[in-house]
Amino acid sequence: MYLILAKKILSDAVVELKVQAPEIAAKARPGHFIIVRHGERGERIPLTIADWSKEDGSVDFVIQAVGYSTKAICALNPGDNISDLAGPLGQPAVIDRVQxxxxxxxxxxxxxxxxxxxxxxxxxxxxxxxxxxxxxxxxxxxxxxxxxxxxxxxxxxxxxxxxxxxxxxxxxxxxxxxxxxxxxxxxxxxxxxxxxxxxxxxxxxxxxxxxxxxxxxxxxxxxxxxxxxxxxxxxxxxxxxxxxxxxxxxxxxxxxxxRAYRTLEKEAQEHHCRCNTKEAGQC
Ligand SMILES: Cc1cc2nc3c(=O)[nH]c(=O)nc-3n(C[C@H](O)[C@H](O)[C@H](O)COP(=O)(O)OP(=O)(O)OC[C@H]3O[C@@H](n4cnc5c(N)ncnc54)[C@H](O)[C@@H]3O)c2cc1C
Ligand code: FES
Missing domain, CATH: 3.40.50.80 (Nucleotide-binding domain of ferredoxin-NADP reductase (FNR) module)
Structure with a gap:
């Protein structure tokens, strides 16, 4: 479980989250991303690590609510936990010494x-x-x-x-x-x-x-x-x-x-849960 330390609402559909993840913060470099999964059967959502602090053991990411899973993650608040964060993933960006x-x-x-x-x-x-x-x-x-x-x-x-x-x-x-x-x-x-x-x-x-x-x-x-x-x-x-x-x-x-999964993504957004579970991806 990864504790949400802070949340900023940047616009109607965009939030910034600071999450406690010392192992990820220790290794993060520009260009790295993480995979976030919320709920046991939640989708795996890739998000770029936008900032991090080795001292605080925290990582920041900015997430735009575009579909079912991103909306569920944007709705979380400080004190809530995210089920899984995997990372840092990918190759770090090439940062050359240039003028x-x-x-x-x-x-x-x-x-x-x-x-x-x-x-x-x-x-x-x-x-x-x-x-x-x-x-x-x-x-x-x-x-x-x-x-x-x-x-x-x-x-x-x-x-x-x-x-x-x-x-x-x-x-x-x-x-x-x-x-x-x-x-x-x-x-x-x-x-x-x-x-x-x-x-x-x-x-x-x-x-x-x-x-x-x-x-x-x-x-x-x-x-x-x-x-x-x-x-x-x-x-x-x-x-x-x-x-x-x-x-x-x-x-x-x-x-x-x-565009390959547009129909399924639309269905997921329109799906109205009738099984009374609040966790993303649980139904
Ligand atoms: C390396 C990488 C870094 C990213 N960084 C950020 C970030 O920092 N902030 C941010 O808001 N978004 C980022 N994204 C995009 C983000 O992962 C998608 O918006 C999210 O997965 C959508 O999921 P959904 O269920 O809410 O939407 P859905 O309704 O399922 O999909 C909406 C659209 O999101 C894209 N998408 C859906 N599922 C995935 C998936 N598993 N992987 C990638 N794209 C998908 C598709 O283009 C789709 O049409 C990044 C994607 C990648 C690959
Ligand atoms: S996401 Fe599966 S090979 Fe890259």
Whole structure:
């Protein structure tokens, strides 16, 4: 059992949880994720470790309620316990010693990108962060990202905060300017956003890392569910990734695989429990 130490509600559908997990905090590195399972028959949900403290023995993650299991986890409160946390999983992100990096985050991607941006900053890189969301209320972790970025540019699709438009517009503007080009780009967010960022940076030949979020089950390379095509080869995102070279990723096959269980996911959301059990995944 893993005790929830703190909870922050970041928007209608997004919460930040701090959970006691000293073994995970001791080994966590930027890019790692955990698998969370709540309830004995709960689904296994992969979530990026957004921050951690070895001293407190705690890990933080930010979770968006998109379906049955994420809604159940978002409803938990400090003092509640999560049944299982497995991790840290995946390969840590490659953080090279570079002069400058642009971190591009879309929506909930703001939290997973934070430890990578901080690691670049700690290695002496000039960090520019571009943070986008559909609207102002969905902009997440602006303060934290501002604290480690030399420049933070925010954008919203509806123009309710920052620049009006998509994250690729300021990215394109920076790349087209006479200023020195960044040596690295890191993009974390929805698949169409990561694809658009990779297409924007491709003509400039700037190494662009993306963090892939295929459906995962075991998270340890056993089931093959998370397979992705990168440079014409098949990789298991949970053990070979989740970060890959964005210029080599087949984003269209990733999108198709993400849609594979839409009908079942919809059924799970519409299922109204009649067996009086409160635990997620128990019926
Ligand atoms: C490496 C990795 C890191 C992630 N980090 C975060 C994070 O930090 N914060 C966050 O909010 N979300 C994160 N996600 C996505 C999160 O795991 C899914 O939103 C969650 O599993 C949805 O489960 P559900 O039952 O609530 O929704 P469902 O209704 O079952 O599904 C909604 C959508 O979520 C995705 N999804 C469903 N099941 C899985 C699964 N087992 N594995 C991956 N995706 C799934 C699918 O695209 C699906 O269409 C991450 C995913 C991966 C692979
Ligand atoms: S989630 Fe099963 S192999 Fe990656």
């Amino acid at each position: 400058s990096v642009i971190c591009v985050a879309g929506g909930i991607g703001a939290a997973p990108i934070f430890p990578q941006a901080r690691a670049y900053q700690q290695l002496g890189a000039k960090v520019t962060t571009i943070l986008g969301a559909r609207s102002a209320d969905l902009l997440t972790w602006q303060d934290r990202l501002a604290s480690i970025s030399e420049t933070l540019i925010t954008c919203t699709d509806d123009g309710s905060a920052g620049e009006h438009g998509m994250v690729t517009a300021p990215l394109q503007r920076i790349l087209q300017s006479d200023a020195e080009k960044p040596e690295r780009i890191v993009a974390i967010g929805p698949v169409p956003m990561m694809k658009a960022v990779a297409e924007t940076t491709r003509p400039y030949g700037i190494r662009t890392y993306v963090s892939l979020n295929p459906i995962m089950i075991d998270g340890t390379g056993m089931c093959g569910c998370c397979r992705v095509s990168v440079g014409g080869q098949t990789f298991f995102s949970c053990v070979d990734g989740p970060d890959f070279d964005g210029h080599l990723v087949d984003f269209d096959s990733l999108s198709n695989r993400q």
